[in-house]
Amino acid sequence: MSTSTAAGRRTVEPFTVISVICVTVFGLLCLIPFWMIIAGSFTDESKLSVSGYSLFPDPFSLEAYRTIFTGPAVLSAYRASIFITVVGTALSLAATSGISWVIARRLPYISRPLAIFTYIPMLFTGGLVPMYLLVTQYLNLQNSLFAVILPLLVAPFLVFIQVSFFRQLPEEILESARVDGASELRIFFQIGLPLSKPILAVIALFYAVTYWNEWFHALLFISDTEKYPLQLLLQNLISSVTNAATLPQSTAQAAPVYQLRLALTAVTIGPILLAYPFAQRYFVKGLTLGATKG
Amino acid sequence: MRANSLVMESGSEPGTDDAVPPQRPADPPRTPAKRPRRRPPLGLVLLALPAIAFFVVFSYAPMAGLVVAFKDFSISDGVFGSPWSGLDNFRYFFSTGDAPRILANTLFLNTLFLGATLLTGITLAVMLNEIRVKLFKRAIQSVIFFPYFVSPIVISIILQVLLAGVGGSGGAANDLLHVFNLPQVEWYTQPGPWPWILTVVKIWQLGGYLSIIFLAAITAIPEEVYEAGMIDGASRTQMAFRITVPLLRPTAAVLLVLGIGRIFYGDFGTIYAIVGDNGTLFPTTDVIDTYVFRSLRQLGDFGSTAAVGLFQSVVGFVLVVLAVLVQRRYAKESSIL
Numbered sequence: 001m002s003t004s005t006a007a008g009r010r011t012v013e014p015f016t017v018i019s020v021i022c023v024t025v026f027g028l029l030c031l032i033p034f035w036m037i038i039a040g041s042f043t044d045e046s047k048l049s050v051s052g053y054s055l056f057p058d059p060f061s062l063e064a065y066r067t068i069f070t071g072p073a074v075l076s077a078y079r080a081s082i083f084i085t086v087v088g089t090a091l092s093l094a095a096t097s098g099i100s101w102v103i104a105r106r107l108p109y110i111s112r113p114l115a116i117f118t119y120i121p122m123l124f125t126g127g128l129v130p131m132y133l134l135v136t137q138y139l140n141l142q143n144s145l146f147a148v149i150l151p152l153l154v155a156p157f158l159v160f161i162q163v164s165f166f167r168q169l170p171e172e173i174l175e176s177a178r179v180d181g182a183s184e185l186r187i188f189f190q191i192g193l194p195l196s197k198p199i200l201a202v203i204a205l206f207y208a209v210t211y212w213n214e215w216f217h218a219l220l221f222i223s224d225t226e227k228y229p230l231q232l233l234l235q236n237l238i239s240s241v242t243n244a245a246t247l248p249q250s251t252a253q254a255a256p257v258y259q260l261r262l263a264l265t266a267v268t269i270g271p272i273l274l275a276y277p278f279a280q281r282y283f284v285k286g287l288t289l290g291a292t293k294g
Numbered sequence: 295m296r297a298n299s300l301v302m303e304s305g306s307e308p309g310t311d312d313a314v315p316p317q318r319p320a321d322p323p324r325t326p327a328k329r330p331r332r333r334p335p336l337g338l339v340l341l342a343l344p345a346i347a348f349f350v351v352f353s354y355a356p357m358a359g360l361v362v363a364f365k366d367f368s369i370s371d372g373v374f375g376s377p378w379s380g381l382d383n384f385r386y387f388f389s390t391g392d393a394p395r396i397l398a399n400t401l402f403l404n405t406l407f408l409g410a411t412l413l414t415g416i417t418l419a420v421m422l423n424e425i426r427v428k429l430f431k432r433a434i435q436s437v438i439f440f441p442y443f444v445s446p447i448v449i450s451i452i453l454q455v456l457l458a459g460v461g462g463s464g465g466a467a468n469d470l471l472h473v474f475n476l477p478q479v480e481w482y483t484q485p486g487p488w489p490w491i492l493t494v495v496k497i498w499q500l501g502g503y504l505s506i507i508f509l510a511a512i513t514a515i516p517e518e519v520y521e522a523g524m525i526d527g528a529s530r531t532q533m534a535f536r537i538t539v540p541l542l543r544p545t546a547a548v549l550l551v552l553g554i555g556r557i558f559y560g561d562f563g564t565i566y567a568i569v570g571d572n573g574t575l576f577p578t579t580d581v582i583d584t585y586v587f588r589s590l591r592q593l594g595d596f597g598s599t600a601a602v603g604l605f606q607s608v609v610g611f612v613l614v615v616l617a618v619l620v621q622r623r624y625a626k627e628s629s630i631l
Contacts, residue, residue, distance in 0.1 A: 015531035019421035026418060027437040030502065033452040034440075036466070040455065053455045053466050091344075099345035107335050114342060121349060123618075124611045126356025127603030128586050129596055133373060134356055153348045184338040213445035216563060234447045235567065265451045272443050280436050283443075284506055 034269070041065070041263035045256035063256050064263035073225070073233065074264065080145060081212060081229040088149040088211040093204050097196075100159050101188055104166030115163075122156045135221055147221035148214055148229065155210070158203050165199040166192065202282045212272065230268045237261050360607070363600040383601035392585065400560050400581040403489055407496040407561065408553040414497045415504025415549075416542055420534050422505060423512050435509075438502030446567035449495060453568055457481040457491075485578040488569075492579065495564065504549070511545040512538055555617030558610040560584060582606050 036053055044059035068074045099118065103111050131151065141147035169192065177187050193200070215231035222228060228236075237260075359373055366379040387393055418438065425431040441449075456466045458481060468478045481487070515538065523533045560581030569579045571588070582602065590599045 013530045015529075015534060016424045019424040023418065023421045023425065023434050023438075026501065027434045030438050030441055030498065033456070036455055037448075037452065051465075051469065095344040095348060098341035098343070102338055102342040105335070105338065107338070110335070110339060114346075117346070117349060121353035123614045124357065124607055125353070126358075126360050127600070127607055128583075128590060129362055129600035129603055130356035130359025130373075131352070132590065133359060133362070133596070134352070137369065137372070139351075150348070151352050153352070154345045159345070184335055185341070188338070188341060209443050213443075213447075215445065215447055215567075231445050231447050234451065237451075261451060262455070265448055269444060269448055276440060276443065277436070280439065283439070284435070 034273075037262050037265050037269075041259060041266045043259065045259045048256075048258035048262075061256075061259065064259040067256070067260060068263055068267060073228075074230075074267065076226055077228050077230045077233045078267075080227055081231070084145050084148050084214065084229055085208055085211040087145075088152065089204055089207045091149065092153055092155075092207040092211075093200065095154050096159055096162060096203055096207075097193070097200065099154065100162035101166055101192060103159070104163045105184075118154075118156045118159050132220060142221055143224045143227060145222075145227060145229075148217045149211070151217055152207075152210060152214065155207070158206055162196075162199055162203055165196060169195055198282070198285065202285055205279050205282050209272065230264075234261075234264055234268055237264065360600060360604050362596055363604040365597055367596040367600070369596075379597065383598040384605065386598045387602050387605070392580075395577070396580050396582055396585045399578065400558060403492065403565075403579070403581060404553075404557045404560070406489060406493050408550065408557065410493050410497050411500040411504055412546060412549060412553070414501040415508050416539065416546060418501055418505035419508030419512055419542070420538055422509055423538065424530065424534065435502070435506065439506060440502070441499050442503040444499075446563040449499065449564065450567040450570075453491075453495065482572060483574050485575050488575055488578050492565065492568070495568070496561070499564070507549070508542055508545060511542055515541050551617045551620050555614035556610070558582070558606055558613055562587065 036055065039057050040048060040054045041064055042057035042060055042062070043054040044061035045063065047054055047059055099114065103115050103118070105111060135141050135147050135151070139147075139150075141150070173191060173195070174187055177191055182190070213231060215229065215235055218229050218232040219235065222232065362373055362376075363383055364378055364380065365373075365376040366382070367373070367376045371377075422431060422435065425434070454465075457468075458465050465481075467481070471478060479487075481491070519537055519541075520533055523537055528536065560583040562581075562583035565579055565581060566584050566587065569575050569584070583606075586599050586602050586606075589595055589602070593599075
């Protein structure tokens with residue numbers, strides 16, 4: 001193992017070797033399922049319908065992807081998911097940054113009550129039934145993609161992460177702007193936000209992943225199949241394999257159900273997989289915020 | 295007026311920090327006690343309005359909507375027009391005979407998940423800390439963190455590939471069993487192993503995520519502690535178990551206490567995505583949230599469903615408050631949250 005060279009002056013202890021092995025095995029166990037999905041999505045249905053999975057795309061086939069990208073269902077689901085993610089993240093970021101800034105400024109009579117106001121929903125929720133009645137009976141948002149976005153608009157936890165970042169901004173800079181006669185709003189938009197790009201990236205990424213993966217509210221409120229986001233489309237394929245046969249029937253011959261499921265899964269995790277190498281350090285930063293300064 | 299506001303502020307700041315666990319509790323105020331005059335911050339408050347509106351509509355209004363639990367609800371009469379029915383809805387839930395089972399399942403599964411994921415997180419963090427090759431360490435970290443970003447639906451598909459290849463039998467797990475000459479299992483018809491399968495899923499999903507939190511706590515441990523250990527001739531193994539693990543206890547305690555506070559909330563997303571409406575698995579996997587969801591969807595009984603939800607919220611709330619109270623004792627020592 002390469003550790004022996006890097007450890008250099010220290011001798012390599014058994015515990016280090018065991019650690020490297022265990023961690024590597026755990027890492028492989030995290031990767032293999034994704035490899036099976038991707039390999040399977042390129043494997044011909046004739047093999048999949050016998051074993052149900054495949055480790056190598058042996059009888060190679062693009063059949064499922066052809067079905068996916070020629071049929072209307074997946075493309076419209078993609079459109080719905082992108083809409084939910086983009087619009088949702090933008091709205092969430094704006095709303096979260098706004099309230100976080102006001103809490104972080106420590107305004108008398110305002111900041112503290114607002115913090116408590118934000119904290120209570122973390123402790124106590126109305127639950128499923130009132131939410132369902134609210135959206136369907138009072139807001140009439142059935143079959144609107146906003147029924148998926150709005151219930152998730154502000155995550156209190158992310159508010160508090162952002163507050164602690166805002167509070168670390170050097171007060172002197174804000175103060176000097178104030179002395180120069182800048183209004184509070186202008187300070188927020190022209191000084192606070194530009195100085196906070198790292199935390200904005202963290203918050204936006206957390207929201208984007210949440211929206212992309214959201215299916216529960218879609219399941220509750222969206223029945224119009226044309227507005228199904230990807231996750232819900234996929235969920236429909238889970239309940240029974242036979243359902244898969246009924247989905248995109250664009251081609252004349254029977255659709256490759258097993259391959260199709262895997263291909264649709266690959267398509268669903270695709271954007272996260274592609275964005276992940278770039279975004280990952282921001283997630284780590286967000287998670288460990290405040291932990292390193294102990 | 296100005297003096298008054300200053301008093302208010304300095305008095306309120308520690309309180310704010312107490313009420314807000316995710317931020318560092320002992321953050322010293324950045325601003326000096328003497329502050330220049332400030333114009334009325336009304337423009338600033340506008341910034342908070344969208345979020346305030348959100349919380350009022352989507353958090354606080356549903357809390358008021360919980361009165362449905364005490365009503366004989368019908369859609370035509372609406373939430374506030376339906377007649378009161380006292381505790382009938384609660385009585386109904388506890389008389390169906392489902393209550394003990396789903397309560398037991400919820401507590402058992404969540405305890406299992408909590409213990410297993412925390413243990414895995416600590417173990418992975420301590421082991422990752424042993425790895426000195428930066429590039430390798432970072433690569434592994436990225437890989438084990440990734441499952442956290444995958445939706446429950448995708449996890450469910452993965453499980454089907456592993457456990458139920460074609461029509462309920464087959465799949466990678468059974469092929470593996472076949473290699474070792476073990477009998478095949480039709481996983482999706484056997485409720486017995488599912489608490490353990492779900493636990494493995496949770497470990498897979500959260501192990502890397504928690505290890506990153508613990509690893510951050512490890513980097514906060516001062517280097518001198520290890521130097522002292524080295525001078526005393528401690529091996530790396532001893533340092534890991536005698537220094538690192540004990541110093542992770544406060545972080546673990548905070549996460550544990552927060553987890554206990556949430557123990558009454560089933561993990562709806564993962565469990566429903568995996569089990570769905572597969573009734574044969576309910577004896578071991580049905581939790582409060584899945585039960586509530588099913589009775590709402592299939593029976594359309596808003597009143598008794600809300601009663602279950604209210605019961606869950608109240609017990610959950612009591613647990614959270616207890617958890618927060620306990621957490622405060624640990625928060626001072628903890629480096630995170």
